[in-house]
Amino acid sequence: MVNAHPMDRQSVCDDYDRARNTFHHLLDGATEADLARRTNGTSWTNRQLLWHMLFGYMIVLRLLVLVRVFGRLPESAGRRFARLLNAATAPFDLVNFLGPVGAAKVYGPQRMGAKFDRVIDALRRKLAAEPESALSRGMHYPVRWDPFFQDFMTRADIYRYPTRHFDFHHRQLTLDEDD
Secondary structure, three states, rough: OOOOOOOOOOHHHHHHHHHHHHHHHHHHHHHHHHHHHHHHOOEEEEEHHHHHHHHHHHHHHHHHHHHHHHHHOOHHHHHEEEEEHHHHHHHHHHHHHHHHHHHHHHEEEEHHHHHHHHHHHHHHHHHHOOOHHHHEEEEEOOOOOOOOOOOOHHHHHHHHHHHHHHHHHHHOOOOOOOO
């Protein structure tokens, strides 16, 4: 599958920068009580959800490797892999929930902010180095794992994914509420 239009790389980078600025603003303005407060629509605290939002960018670095491999294989291989991952949704959901619970104990706000910066910088470098032809390669994804996963996603789609994920979860934070 090939994209008919070139990817607007600057727009993706602008979104990364907006998310980075928002993330730092959220971390800088949050007290310990704010970070310990429950979120809207999740079982996580604000601290745990912030880590999950960071992880959404971190995972893209691994997804890009997967799409590089599966984008060169027959489409049937990617379909089978996506079906296998969809079948493993229950264990994935458990790990997806517990990961931020544990990681938030290790990653304080300062460390989260520094990691966010490093990941954004890495994604920007990778995107700048991508040949246009590689951006149109893609693979099938486990649509049950994430509401932003589509059945088939290109590398260009994967570069756009983390900011959609970030914006969705940003609305669930309760950092600006009174105690």
